[in-house]
Amino acid sequence: MLFTLLAFAVAIGLLVTIHELGHYWIARRCGVHIERFSFGFGKVLAKYTDKRGCEWAFSALPLGGYVMMRNQAPLNATQAEIDASFDNKTVWQRAAITVAGPVANLILAVLIYALIGLVGTQEPAAILGQPAADTPAAYAHVQAGDTVVGVNDKNIASWSQFRWQMLDSLSTGGVVNIQTQDALSNSRTYEIDLPKAQIKPDAPDLLAEAGFRLAMPHAKVQRIIEGGAAEAAGLLAGDVIVGLNDIPEPSANDFVSAVQNLAGQTVQLQILRDGQRLSIDAHVRAEQTPEGEQVGRIGILVGADLPMVTVRYGPLDSVVQGVSRTADTFWLSLKMIARMVTGDVSVKNISGPVSIADYAGQSARIGLASYLHFLALISVSIGLLNLLPIPMLDGGHLLYYAVEVVRGRPLSEKWQNHGRRIGLGILAALMMLAFVNDFVRLFS
Template identity: 30%
Template structure:
């Protein structure tokens, strides 16, 4: 085989991963930083730079307000640099602020009130959640939603559902106290509880029956060859009993669905983080850029709607990650501002400096851990 053909094959294979990855990441980063930018401007804070990516600038322009909008060489994040910031992490440049005129200080980030600074910082993660709602709502409004009635068509032999007494024809009314409207609601709820017991209420021949099922964790391989461990109870549906159909929601219904989906994923992600910290979940599910690139490539083969849904899911994850109370992240800044609001004055420069160093170390360790999971065969 010619060298040119080998290089061409590697390049084409690389593009399969790179293009969907950059598409997803650019959307998420842009809206996150746009949240900071818009609220900062609303609060009267001047912005020096708005960058998608880090490192050397590839292309860019300066708008009439003096903000430099740019696309940078390392596409693994982005930043907004406000007037008075030492860098894109919003660490204040005390010397620069001291040398400013009174007018400049009025529009510098470190000189803004604690409320305006907190609002500007919180706007980034909030924008991630808003983006998720918009994507979920738009996709379901355009494509509709495939739904089926929560009627059991069959029960797998020797499954948790069979042991609990489920029978074909049962209609699931509620699970864990939550009303079940569609079979997909049942699937989603089971996926959220792990191996914990679930109290079901089903309708059988006109009567309500209480059943308790403990899902069994099973490891299966998806259509892309990825190994996934999930809780299963052993209930199946079919079109004959479930009447599967595509429902076309109104705009209001689509937005309601987008908000509900965003809340559900947020709740599940926070719960997963808590379980990892308490040792009840395996941390090997945490992935970095390599895993995101792989998943983006796989999902892109399904269609643009699936890729946008992945972007929404990752946007929620990044919003939650940035709200963790770790210095260097948005949540760490908000923690410092909370102390400032209570004390009536900022924490000392020394304390903040130590905090930022600890935060940087934690972020670097998290990145290394995610990369390790990516390259150790967990993808």
């Protein structure tokens, strides 16, 4: 729990601070006086004032921060003080300051994705398993063992990239072209007609429902148990088991289950060792479990031989990939919001702080790369949500500025207040829905 809360605090603290720094930086460029920039909320623990008169505060609750600008000049203000107030700036300057926060979040996402691409990650190769019957993949005669190299002519390097590129098509339906290569590097293109599906948190995996699943990894010998049957038969750590009697290509689970049911028998193992296929006979020893049940043991620790690929790009390509992934995430998220309005995507997908904290903790436990992916995704989400034309959000202010440009003068304070009340009501309803969804997930 403590680890999850820490991962959540770091994520929200970083992303909100970057957002506010975006506002701060452009406000400075536009000559607006900044009265305070606070790291965190609540009681101020420490502070100092810089030479421009901005108070930098460090507060007790480290969940982001805020920037406080001089909105209006005080009474009896000098001309310099009037010029340094936010309300005295042109509509284009005010719009630039407002949009800078969401843009800062999007830039952060680009940098995170670029960093991931530059450092490189180990990911499962996009090798397809046998499609289930009566699925779109089966109707298209997708071949097990093929490696996906492209979706709609966009290059694919790993299984996670394949899942990402398929997400939009799986939800909206329609024809998608998948390019693959077989073990002999022969190219194939499959035209898959996908049905439209509704995205729900508790729905089955849409990719699996379409007939696409990762090829089951072979069983691989991780360790030889001293004095066991495997040692006597000549098995070595690193051997990949590609056959057990008449069972071809057994997975780790299949292998263990089969051996347990063959107590006292001699089995024929087909293995790969240093690229060579070998046949080895091994006697399965019968052993008693603590419950008195007799099971077969062969004397090895078996694991999964999952083919992995290193996804890494050069400096320039990493930035290009970062921009592309951020744009794709932004556009897909925007379409999902639109489809929630039309009812094609369930509002159950809306997550609140409880779910976000849970995702933060889970991704951090998996590893740094996973946590960075989480940060980039949430950063894009914060940028997008703040650009929605809802009063009280940055997008609502931009909407007011757009009306001001068209009318040639700002909306009256009366109508702006009406808009704020509407925006506050919308945000309160969304927050309540998010909390309900969180607790339904928590207790279901």
